[in-house]
Amino acid sequence: MPALFRPEEVGDADFSWTRKYGTVFRMMRSFGRDNLFVSDPKALRYILNTRGYRFSRSQSMRFGAQLVTGKSLVWAEVGDQHARQRKIMEPAFSHASVAAFLPVFQEKCHIAIDKWRDIISQNGGNPVVLNVHSWLARLTLDAMGAAMDYELGSLEGNSENQLAKEYENLFSDSQYNRGDGRIIFFDLIGYLPEWTIHLIRNSPDASSKRLKKYFTTANHVARTLILSKMSLLAAGKDAGKDIMSLLGRFRSYCFGCRLAINLVLIVFSALLVAGHETTASTMAWLLYELSRNQDLQDKLRREIAESQRRRGSEELTTQVFESMPLLQAILKETLRYHPIQPRTTRTATQDDIIPLSVPHKTADGKFLNEVAVKKGQQILISFAAYNRLTSIWGDDAHVWNPDRFLNDNGTTKTGLGVISNILTFNSGERSCIG
Numbered sequence: 001m002p003a004l005f006r007p008e009e010v011g012d013a014d015f016s017w018t019r020k021y022g023t024v025f026r027m028m029r030s031f032g033r034d035n036l037f038v039s040d041p042k043a044l045r046y047i048l049n050t051r052g053y054r055f056s057r058s059q060s061m062r063f064g065a066q067l068v069t070g071k072s073l074v075w076a077e078v079g080d081q082h083a084r085q086r087k088i089m090e091p092a093f094s095h096a097s098v099a100a101f102l103p104v105f106q107e108k109c110h111i112a113i114d115k116w117r118d119i120i121s122q123n124g125g126n127p128v129v130l131n132v133h134s135w136l137a138r139l140t141l142d143a144m145g146a147a148m149d150y151e152l153g154s155l156e157g158n159s160e161n162q163l164a165k166e167y168e169n170l171f172s173d174s175q176y177n178r179g180d181g182r183i184i185f186f187d188l189i190g191y192l193p194e195w196t197i198h199l200i201r202n203s204p205d206a207s208s209k210r211l212k213k214y215f216t217t218a219n220h221v222a223r224t225l226i227l228s229k230m231s232l233l234a235a236g237k238d239a240g241k242d243i244m245s246l247l248g249r250f251r252s253y254c255f256g257c258r259l260a261i262n263l264v265l266i267v268f269s270a271l272l273v274a275g276h277e278t279t280a281s282t283m284a285w286l287l288y289e290l291s292r293n294q295d296l297q298d299k300l301r302r303e304i305a306e307s308q309r310r311r312g313s314e315e316l317t318t319q320v321f322e323s324m325p326l327l328q329a330i331l332k333e334t335l336r337y338h339p340i341q342p343r344t345t346r347t348a349t350q351d352d353i354i355p356l357s358v359p360h361k362t363a364d365g366k367f368l369n370e371v372a373v374k375k376g377q378q379i380l381i382s383f384a385a386y387n388r389l390t391s392i393w394g395d396d397a398h399v400w401n402p403d404r405f406l407n408d409n410g411t412t413k414t415g416l417g418v419i420s421n422i423l424t425f426n427s428g429e430r431s432c433i434g
C-alpha cells in the first residue's frame, strides 16, 4: 500500500507489478483484504462498460466521496439512482453547453496572464520563479465557479471569499502523502457503517475539521445560488446559461418526480471537487512537458499563430481548438501519460466471470482465459498501467510522445475511455462527466 500511495513517481508500483505479474493479478491490501489488480483491456471493458453497474464503487471510496461531496454523483450507485442523477446533469455538460462557457474561461485566463506579466514586470522584466501549479489551481477554481455563476476571486487573492480560502490546498493537505496510519484508516472505513461518517466528519483531527468546514461553506453557497436561480425561473426571467441554471431549470421541470433539492445542492461541491484540481494538474503537466521540449513548443506556437492569422477578427470557438492537430495531440498525450487519478476501485456485486484479452499464466503454470470472482471481490483498476500498456500504445508507451496521436500510428482500438482509448476519464456509465 505505501508503494501505491507514496510512490517516487505516480504509477511506479503499477508499472513494475504489471511488468512482473501481467495485466491481472491478486494482491493484498491492509487487513489481508484480497484485491484483483486489473489493467487488461478486455477485462476492463467488461467491468466498466458491459457490466458497469454490476461492479459498484468500493465502500471505502464511497465513504471518502461522501465525506467531501455528500451523496453526490461521485458517491451514487444503482440503488441510489446514479443513472437518474447522471441524466439530470448531462444536459449541462453537452458539447453546446460547455462551448458556451468559452468566453468565461478565456476571461479567467486573461486575468491569470495579466497577473504573471505584472509579476515579471515588477521584477524589472527579469526571469522569476512562479508556482505554476498553484496559479493553475486558482485559475480552474475561478473558471469552475464562473461556470456556476459564482465569483470566487481566488486569482485576485480575494481573502474575503470564504470558499476560495477553504479550498486552498484542500486536497494536498488532507489526502496526499498519506502516512501508514491514514492508509490503514482509509482501508478501514470500508468496513464502517454509514452513520459513522458523522463521527469522522466531526472528529477533532485537523484534516477532518478542514473537510467539514469546506463542506458546510460549499453547501451554504450552493443553496444561496440555486434558490436565487429558481426564483428567477419561477418569475419567468432568464437565469443565464451557467451550470447551476441548467440544473435549476431541470429541477423546476421535476417537481412532479420529487427530486430532492439536496441533490441539486451537492452537485455544486461535487463539481468543484471533481473538476478543479484534476484540470489544473493536467494543465501543469502539459506545460511541464512543453517546457522540456522546446522544438515542440515552437511548433505549437506556430500552429496557434497560424490559426489566429486565419481567424482574423472572428470569435474564438471550440471548433478553432479542435482544428489544431498538434494542440489536440499534446492534450491527449498529456492525459494518457499523466492520469491525475491513477486508479479506481470496484466491488463485484455478484459472482461473475471476467474475460481476459490474452491467456494469463497462473503461479502453478495453468493458462486462464477468464477470471472467476465471487460477490464482494474487491477490484483495483489501474488507469495508469492501462495507459502505458505496450500492447496498445507500442514500444514507446513509457515515453511522452504526442506524435502517436498525430499519425495514429498503430494505436490499438480498445473501445475504452471517452477519448482516443485513453482511460484517464474512466469508461462506461461512471466515466467523467466533465
Ligand code: HEM
Binding pocket: 073, 074, 075, 086, 270, 271, 274, 275, 276, 278, 279, 282, 339, 340, 341, 343, 344, 345, 424, 425, 426, 429, 430, 431, 432, 433, 434
Ligand atoms: C483533466 C480533468 C479531469 C480528469 C482527469 C477527470 C477524471 C475523472 C475520473 C477518473 C472519474 C471517475 C472516478 C471513478 O469512478 O473512480 C471522474 C468522474 C467524474 N468527474 Fe471528472 N475529471 C476531470 C475533470 C472534470 C471536470 C472539469 C468536471 C466537472 C466540471 C468533472 C466531474 C466529474 C464527475 C461529476 C464525476 C462522477 C461521474 C459519475 O460517477 O457518474 N471532472 N473524473
